Amino acid sequence: MRRLTFALIFHCTFFLILPSKAQPQKVRAASPVEIIKDRWGVNHIYAQNEHDLFYAQGYCAAQDRLFQLELWRRQATGTVAELLGSQELKRDQGARLFRFRAANRAALDAELNHYHPHGAAIIRAFVEGINAYITEIKKTPEKLPFEFKTLNTEPGLWTPEIVISRHQGLLSNVRDELNFGRLVYLIGADRLRALQWFHPRSDASGKDPITEPDLILRVPGEQLMQPILEIYDAFRLPLKFTSPPSPLSFVRRGGVLPVDLLSGIADYTEDRMSLSSPPLLRKERGPGGEVEDWFDTEKTMVGSNNWVVDGRHSVSGYPMLANDPHRAQSAPSLRYWVHLHAPNWNVVGAGEPTLPGVSVGHNEHGAWGLTIFETDNEDLYVYETNPKNRNQYKYGSRWETMRVVKETIPVRGAEPITVELKYTRHGPVTFEDTKNNRAYAVRAGWLERGCSPYLASLRMNQARSWAEFRQACSFSRIPGENMIWAGRPLPDKKGNIGWQAVGISPIRKGWTGLVPVPGDGRFEWGGYLPIDKLPHKVNPPEGYVVTANNNLTPTDFPNRNAIGWVWAGPSRAHRIEEVLTNGQRKTLSDFARLQADHLAIPARTLVPLLNPLVAEDLEAEQAASLLRKWNFELNPESVAATIYVAWETQLRQALYGAMVPEPARPYLRSLPTKRVLDWLTSPVILVPTGSTQSARIMDRDSLLLTCLTRAVADIKKRLGDNPDEWQYGQRANKHITLTHPLSALVSEEQRKRINLGPIPRGGYAETVNNTGNSLNQEHGASFRILVDTEDWDRTLGINSPGQSGNPDSPHYSDLFELWGRNGYFPVYFSKEKVKAVAESTMMLQPK
Known part of the structure; x- marks a missing residue:
């Protein structure tokens, strides 16, 4: 029954495909390396030593994501203007200004070895592998991916300095x-x-402390x-x-x-850009001269969910883990699955293709995942x-x-x-x-040294216990993350679960860092808070840990000024916890449904406000009637979901216009969900202070109905007059279309080949399946992983739109529709299982 359920839920179709054998590649490996590519495009790399393992990882990453690597290289080195002209001069100047600069070879080695005791050797081997593939393909430039031909350029060689670049500047505040x-x-x-x-x-009253910040x-x-x-x-x-x-x-x-x-x-x-900004604010540059709109939209593009449960909450009796990092949706994906196997290494998961190792995944001993933890x-x-x-x-x-x-x-x-x-x-x-x-x-x-994002995951990849994992976390400085662990039980010991916040956190004594300060010496950092002093827990009595970028910092945390002040709202975390504590033991199927959950927590607060009201406009009253009977789920087939999202958007825009003074609008682009809900449920400041409570409620009720009327009018403009055609998930409403970065440079025929979608979507920024606030989903979970530590071969994963960045590859978009159905593929760990689903095998042979 379990296998039947698996096939029905995860849409995994199996065919008898005989793996092909590629010609052996002559490379600078010390020993032969076997690379089995499975039918989902995941490379399983079997090497006989550490150097060859990461050499092969770099080689495979370049083979699958060459143009993506080239863009990374140019941004890291500040050479984009060399490709795109003077419009990119300031980008290159900024990249060079904020470059990490090692003074000499010894300083560079110290930087590289921060990420792993063998970090310098690992990173150099990874770079050698990238360069081996680049050198090889440049001998036959006609085989370069079409992006290079379109831009009339070739890929450049890599150095270790590119791997450790900070140019992506994660977690700016x-x-x-x-x-x-x-x-x-x-x-x-x-x-x-x-x-x-x-x-x-x-x-206790729910109000913010008046003395902080x-x-x-x-x-x-x-x-x-x-x-x-x-x-x-x-x-x-x-x-x-x-x-x-x-x-x-x-x-x-x-x-x-x-x-x-x-x-x-x-x-x-996510909470700071919960729905569309008011149209009057959509402009490219603010009064201060900086590009405003992009960054306020991008604040919604880095988030995530993860959770871990102990054996008391699982059907298997073993710890289980789920993770779905949220980033910009793109073709190709930011993430890249790989399986690394060599003496002392056996890890599968995903990371950025530009980095060795994996940032999320599992080895033989445990699994781990991440979400963002706010550090300032x-x-x-x-x-x-x-x-x-x-x-x-x-x-x-x-x-x-x-x-x-x-x-x-x-x-x-x-x-x-x-x-x-x-x-x-x-x-x-x-x-x-x-x-x-x-x-x-x-x-x-x-x-500072050791702050290349995610690279310290190399240490986590070899962790054998919670203690070793936590020690590895102490080297993880950027980005600030909630790291969770699910340990595989031993015969004489239960599997541990745990949470450790990580990140480089400056200590500020007597000031918060929330506004600019004089640089005259009065406002200095007092060093950095040791990572093991950041919040953490192991085997909590409730038997689970949930993080979704919400604030989990204990109220008595002594180093308040070392971490962030602005966090995501709690909606996603509350929903996950609600499902995990419903009294039923969970399977991977349950975890999969939870990752795809579309229940809108704010709707539970807002929709009941309509119950005592009657709209004068007939269409608005019909819309209200649908909302009153709705289950609060933003599913693609739901008409009520369309009405609710349009209504909530109108409410936010109206409150923004009423509450945010005009001079402040370029610098405060949206309102936190908490503020919106507080004002609407306790309308004490919607009208002048001298008004009675009944007057305030009447004013609030008028706002609710006016915004509902406006929402219906907006829907009719986009979807027509027939409510039967107002389904949420459709091309003219909530959907995803992935546009290749060079789409504007190619013919219409080529665009059809490289652009993907549309696919109907559900959810929005406040649902567990965080699909953002734009009608075309621009961010969310392109990568997901589910792990039951009872059997590593039962791990499930997805990566949209595919493992390859080359439109000529069958793995460029083969996972897109599966992802769009919230499906998964099996991520096999044992070589026996891997060989059973092999699509091809490649050997890297020493020269």
């Missing part, structure tokens, strides 16, 4: 701090607290309105490829298409500069001289440009205000 400073200046700290939801906690502005507010972070933002923006009349002039003509193949943007907080690892410092020497700034009672680095940036179609990169004792200088004798620099914890 300095932009928020600049905007908080601007908001304090424009509307005052009290008003900002009323609009934003600052943590760490609420008191510290939002005292100690620098001139009017000077913060300048483009202070423009160069910082530039290297974090998605690449733009311009539609050309000919392949060689694409940098000068036509429209643009943004792409974020690497998803290297950060601040996630950036601050913006403001300096007084010397009017007689612009390269000097005041620190204490003396002038200090900035370090100046000159670099030359190659530019396609133009002469190279030489730029000056400046640094204070705190970090890179992003803006100089010569009129007011001010300079601004970002101190970023992620520029």
